Amino acid sequence: MTDATPDGPDSAHRRPEGLDDATVEALGKLSESLEVVEHARGFLYAFHRLTGKADLALGEAVEQLRQAGHHGIADRIDREIVGRNVIEGRWTFQIVEDYDDNYYSAFKELEQQARDELAAGKRHLFEAEMKEDRRTHGLRHHEARPEVDPHAGS
Incomplete structure (x- = not known):
């Protein structure tokens, strides 16, 4: 499927008809907050892995002692x-599971x-519009999206 607009966001990143600025901004803030939760989840998994690694190393230290x-x-x-x-x-795996099951998945x-309800499921509309505002149109490395190779698949 090709997009009719050659120099702009692809259809997955274009605002649906009638979607207002305030809603796009609010969805952008919601997306931003989810990204922070994803980051926190990464730290939680790092905590889980590091604690487990420490416990295994501690077991080795005990044997050496x-x-x-x-x-x-x-x-x-x-x-x-x-x-x-x-x-x-609780061990850390139980903390991770509880976080995933009771907070992360609900979020x-x-x-x-x-x-889905406000923007036809489209992601990163706020960022896509910011990219359009900030990029230098027509300049290499400022393209709206990757170029499609017309010879691909031939």
Whole structure:
């Protein structure tokens, strides 16, 4: 499918008929907030991975302490810290699952519903219009979208 407008956003990034500026701006802010949630989720997964990696390394340290003859401290660390919950009753995988199931998924679903109801499901309309305002039309590396190779698929 080709777009009739050769020098502008593709149809997926053009404002639907009748969509007002205030709604585009509000959807842009909603998208921005989702991006922050995605970033936070990345940190949560990093926390999960780093905590797990630390626990495995701690297990190795305990074994090395035992091999070095320090059984008392090794036993104490093994008993009190290795495999310990990071939050009452939870390991990090449980925190990640709870975040995903009870916050992240609800946020994504409502953001999608807002776009579907208000903008025919289109994403990044605010950014697409900002790009149109900021780019230098006709200048290389300021194209509205990638050029389609007319010879592709022949």
